[in-house]
Structure formats: structure tokens, C-alpha cells
Amino acid sequence: MKQVATLFVLILTLMSTGCSEQAVTPTGESKTPTETDAKSGEKGHTPGEQPAPLEEEKSKEWIVNRLVEISRHYFSQMEETTHQELPFEVFRENLQRYMTDRFIDQEQLEEFYKGGVGQNRLFLFHYEPGTLKARTTILEHTEDRIVVKTMWFANELNSGYYEISTLRKSGGDWLLDEKRREETPKGGFQLTPQEAEIYLKNFPYAEKPIQSVKYVGNKTLDAHKDFGLFYQFDGDGETYYISPFDGYVLSGDLEHY
Structure with missing residues (x-):
């Protein structure tokens, strides 16, 4: 029994000595976490973790849904404010979460709103989900700007043409900033x-x-x-x-x- 007790005490002594050696700071200059991260190129992230992108790329489906949402809001607000005979300033304020001031001014919405008759370039302004889902081409995508090319199918009032639409990010929202028409090439849309x-x-x-x-x-x-x-x-x-x-x-x- 004495031999066993002596052996047990010896083991504890060795373990205690090993722990003390591990706790000693290694020789040489130590590096702060910031310096280590800076040299590894992953400051503020654990090893293997990739920094989050500045702006998540929007999918075609998201862009289509946003354009349709803007279109429907435009018409619903137009109907509501004209029915209540509200001033244009109210209509404009309701559109500012969906369109930039630049777009509202360029499309002369105030003149059309106050006139109440005739057509402006937005008289038939809407995005059909069918054409957008059938073919939407992303021409440009940055942190604050998206440009897409969509189709406008022929009907009794218009021939078919392409439409170039620009969305710009402002205050956290993606707003319609520009819309322009581009004639189709000689071969047409060549729909599949x-x-x-x-x-x-x-x-x-x-x-x-x-x-x-x-x-x-x-x-x-x-x-x-x-x-x-x-x-x-x-x-x-x-x-x-x-x-x-x-x-x-x-x-x-x-x-x-």
C-alpha cells in the first residue's frame, strides 16, 4: 500500500510540473490577434471563414418581382390619388419608395397627373410577369445599380420592342431610375x-x-x-x-x- 501511495504522489507531481511548463509564455515576440489577422488577410474572421459580400447579388426572379411591384404600385396609387382628387405632391410622395425623383421628373408625371387626359410615355407603363419571366437579361449589376433588358410584346397599339430598365439603390430600397426603348433587330425576339x-x-x-x-x-x-x-x-x-x-x-x- 505504501508503494502504491508513493507512486500516486509521484504521478501528481509530474502532472503538476507539466501544466506549469505549458503555461509559460514561449520565448520570442508575441503577436496580437489584430496583427495575426492582418497578415493572414482575414481580419476579424475565424480561419476558413469568408467575409460577407458587400451586397448580395440579386437574382433574376428578385428583379422581376421588384419591377412588377413598382408597376402595380404606380397604377394603384394613380387610381387612388386621382379618385380622391389629391394634389400631385401626395402622389409623388407615395411613389418615392419605388421611383427616383429623376425618373418622376424625366417621365413628366406631374404634367400627366394634372392634365388627366391624353397619353404620356407611361400611359402603358407596366411590366407583364409573363414577358419578364420568359426572358430577362441582366446587363449590369453593381452594389447600387442594376440594368436589365426585357421584352414588350406586340399588340394592337405597339409593335414589339426591347425595354432597358435601370434600378438604383437609395436608402435601402431599389428604385426605378430609368426606362428606355430599344427596337428589336431584324430577326425579332426569336422566342423559343x-x-x-x-x-x-x-x-x-x-x-x-x-x-x-x-x-x-x-x-x-x-x-x-x-x-x-x-x-x-x-x-x-x-x-x-x-x-x-x-x-x-x-x-x-x-x-x-
Whole structure:
């Protein structure tokens, strides 16, 4: 028993001596955490952890939703303030979380608002979810500026064209800062059947959303004087034709929507 007790005391002594040696500061100049981080290039972050980006890149889906939100807000506020016969200043204030002052002034919204008649460049200002979801091209994306290229399909009032829209970040919100028109090239949009299908599933002129869309094939129609080639679709049992050139849409009885 004495031998066991002596051995136990010896072990404790050795362990105590080892701990004391580890607690001693190594020789040489010590480095502060800040100096170490600065040399490693990861100041303020644990090893292997990447610094968060300054601005999270917005997806096409987010941009599409923001443009649609701005469009709907514009029309809802226009209807509400004109119905209540409120001054333009109230309308402007309601738009400032969605549009820059530069955009409001350039588009002459005050003149249009006070006149109450006629058309300005925003008379048909809206973004159709179908065209944006079918094809939206990001031309520029920085911390405070996004530029996208979208489509405007042909109808009885307008031919098809591209639209260049600029969003600018201000006060934490992304605001519409500019909108300009760009004519389509000679070949038109060159819609794919897949893009046309996406548009028909979000067709703004259908009485109710089209749930089932099936591509049937190509068909040449005389109704379109310039370009007669159309994609034919079966949408919930009804026939639709859509031009891959300019997005012009006709129903089965060839009536334009």
C-alpha cells in the first residue's frame, strides 16, 4: 500500500510540473490577434471563414418581382390619388419608395397627373410577369445599380420592342431610375417554344390563369402580314398562336387579345 501511495504522489507531481511548463509564455515576440489577422488577410474572421459580400447579388426572379411591384404600385396609387382628387405632391410622395425623383421628373408625371387626359410615355407603363419571366437579361449589376433588358410584346397599339430598365439603390430600397426603348433587330425576339409557354402560363388577358399549356407545333397564318410563322399551343383545351418574332398572340378563332 505504501508503494502504491508513493507512486500516486509521484504521478501528481509530474502532472503538476507539466501544466506549469505549458503555461509559460514561449520565448520570442508575441503577436496580437489584430496583427495575426492582418497578415493572414482575414481580419476579424475565424480561419476558413469568408467575409460577407458587400451586397448580395440579386437574382433574376428578385428583379422581376421588384419591377412588377413598382408597376402595380404606380397604377394603384394613380387610381387612388386621382379618385380622391389629391394634389400631385401626395402622389409623388407615395411613389418615392419605388421611383427616383429623376425618373418622376424625366417621365413628366406631374404634367400627366394634372392634365388627366391624353397619353404620356407611361400611359402603358407596366411590366407583364409573363414577358419578364420568359426572358430577362441582366446587363449590369453593381452594389447600387442594376440594368436589365426585357421584352414588350406586340399588340394592337405597339409593335414589339426591347425595354432597358435601370434600378438604383437609395436608402435601402431599389428604385426605378430609368426606362428606355430599344427596337428589336431584324430577326425579332426569336422566342423559343419554352419562352412562349412561360408567357402563356402568365397570360395577362386570359379570363383565368392557364394551367396546362402544350406546344403543338408551328403553323403559318395569313393574319400576320409581315411574319406568318406562329407557335401553336393547346392551353386548357383552347388553341393559342404566338409569334416568335414579336410575341403577337391570337386565339383559335384568330381574334387578337
